[in-house]
Amino acid sequence: MLESFERVLVAIPAYNEQATIADVVRRVRASLPEFDLLVINDGSTDSTPEILRSLGVIVATHLCNLGYGRAIQTAIKYAHQLNYDVLITVDADGQHHPEQVHRLYRESRESGWDLLIGSRYIETRDYSREPIGRRMGMQLFSIVARLLTGRAIYDTTSGLKIMRRSVFVPLARWHCLDFHAEAIVYLLSLGYRVGESPISVAERTAGQSMYSFASLFQYPVNTGIMTAIGAVEGKLVQRRSSA
Amino acid sequence: MIGILIVDIIGVLLFGWVISLIRKGRLYVGYGSALLITIGAIICVASVPAFTYRIGSVVSGTLLVFFAIYCILFALIYVFREITMISRRLRTLTQQLAIELARRGGVLDSGEPLSKTQYETENAAPLSRSRGA
Numbered sequence: 001m002l003e004s005f006e007r008v009l010v011a012i013p014a015y016n017e018q019a020t021i022a023d024v025v026r027r028v029r030a031s032l033p034e035f036d037l038l039v040i041n042d043g044s045t046d047s048t049p050e051i052l053r054s055l056g057v058i059v060a061t062h063l064c065n066l067g068y069g070r071a072i073q074t075a076i077k078y079a080h081q082l083n084y085d086v087l088i089t090v091d092a093d094g095q096h097h098p099e100q101v102h103r104l105y106r107e108s109r110e111s112g113w114d115l116l117i118g119s120r121y122i123e124t125r126d127y128s129r130e131p132i133g134r135r136m137g138m139q140l141f142s143i144v145a146r147l148l149t150g151r152a153i154y155d156t157t158s159g160l161k162i163m164r165r166s167v168f169v170p171l172a173r174w175h176c177l178d179f180h181a182e183a184i185v186y187l188l189s190l191g192y193r194v195g196e197s198p199i200s201v202a203e204r205t206a207g208q209s210m211y212s213f214a215s216l217f218q219y220p221v222n223t224g225i226m227t228a229i230g231a232v233e234g235k236l237v238q239r240r241s242s243a
Numbered sequence: 244m245i246g247i248l249i250v251d252i253i254g255v256l257l258f259g260w261v262i263s264l265i266r267k268g269r270l271y272v273g274y275g276s277a278l279l280i281t282i283g284a285i286i287c288v289a290s291v292p293a294f295t296y297r298i299g300s301v302v303s304g305t306l307l308v309f310f311a312i313y314c315i316l317f318a319l320i321y322v323f324r325e326i327t328m329i330s331r332r333l334r335t336l337t338q339q340l341a342i343e344l345a346r347r348g349g350v351l352d353s354g355e356p357l358s359k360t361q362y363e364t365e366n367a368a369p370l371s372r373s374r375g376a
């Protein structure tokens with residue numbers, strides 16, 4: 001068990017994850033018993049709400065589906081309003097290993113990262129396991145982030161993130177899409193410290209990805225626009241505050 | 244030539260307006276991207292005759308046609324902006340309700356609703372306060 005004087009919240013955004021949510025909650029509870037747990041039920045229409053009720057976990061229920069980004073934003077607002085020091089996000093599809101969170105948390109605290117991303121590619125830089133569309137998007141936004149901020153981020157779409165209190169307000173205010181490249185570039189432009197630490201992930205065994213065929217076209221355009229605007233907005237805010 | 248210039252200037256102004264609305268969060272980026280692509284296409288078609296012929300037009304568009312398209316775009320931006328603002332309010336409401344539910348243990352009808360004073364006392368650092376600062 002990790003000795004910590006910080007209040008830490010682990011948040012799991014879930015939308016129609018009946019096949020995996022119970023196992024993920026049990027694993028998080030077993031691996032991170034000293035941290036509080038919140039599940040954001042993003043308007044699930046399957047039996048996810050009933051499963052969560054039977055597990056006795058604290059649930060923030062969106063009465064309609066708002067999307068992944070808004071679920072993360074709800075977790076950030078909750079953490080901010082209840083004075084948590086750290087927010088850790090873990091995906092509900094069972095791909096993340098909660099056992100790796102302690103190491104990431106310790107690294108985040110010791111290195112003073114405002115946002116630490118659990119990165120699947122920082123060590124290998126091998127995107128070949130991903131489908132071609134997603135692989136191209138990841139590499140594109142990794143390059144875009146480097147061009148706009150001068151900082152290389154290899155995994156912009158990871159769902160395992162450790163956020164410190166310092167970034168709660170900017171992330172809750174800024175209209176991020178999925179808290180991917182646009183949020184990372186925005187925070188870097190504002191002068192926050194964003195880092196990556198290697199993690200391993202399991203293959204998705206049930207449920208379906210939040211990316212559809214249409215998002216092959218929508219995602220790069222929308223994220224590209226928001227990333228560019230985020231970079232400019234971050235610089236403007238920083239300049240205004242330093243003036 | 245002046246006609247093309249007018250079409251381009253109006254297009255650039257609309258482009259800037261859309262970007263500004265997205266930046267302020269008053270226009271959802273999904274609507275914004277479609278509008279930006281459309282405005283970009285109009286500017287290209289108006290400015291580059293080769294484009295006009297490529298898309299199958301025998302004669303290039305008149306100034307009146309472009310004005311009509313811009314009027315429709317203007318109305319669309321206005322409507323999308325209103326939709327975005329309404330959905331933003333709905334989103335904030337849904338999120339705040341979810342947070343309140345979580346704080347009450349996930350039960351919708353437990354106890355009386357919190358008064359404003361109770362709410363501010365219970366929330367040590369409400370976001371709404373820091374937002375207004």
